[in-house]
Amino acid sequence: MKISCEIIKDLLPLYHDGVCSNDSRTMVEEHLAYCDLCKAELQAMEDELPINQAEQNLNEAEAVKKLSRRWKQGRIKSLLEGILLTGVTVALVALVLYSVMGFRVMPRP
Secondary structure (H helix, E strand, O other), rough: OOOOOOHHHHHHHHHHHHHOOOHHHHHHHHHHOHHHHHHHHHHHHHHHHHHHHHHHHHHHHHHHHHHHHHHHHHHHHHHHHHHHHHHHHHHHHHHHHHHHHHOOOOOOO
16 A cells, blocks of 8 residues: 555654554555655654754753743832832821821820
């Protein structure tokens, strides 16, 4: 049975990783026996260097760490600004109530 290269190319990653069924493995191996294009495709998968991917992953992880640090610093800064703004607002409201309305916390004797 002749299987198209497109179907084999769909199965090659599974075949390469060793996770395809026995029937699929047999079909791929039969196809590879006579198809040089699919053999080259499989060889390209085997020639990929995972070292480059690992280096890229480390670089991305470092970028995420830096972003996380900046986010945490920004969050702390925002919290402190919020506390300060709340304190100033409460002080202004108290000052207005004290000066305009004669409001006092403790009653006069």
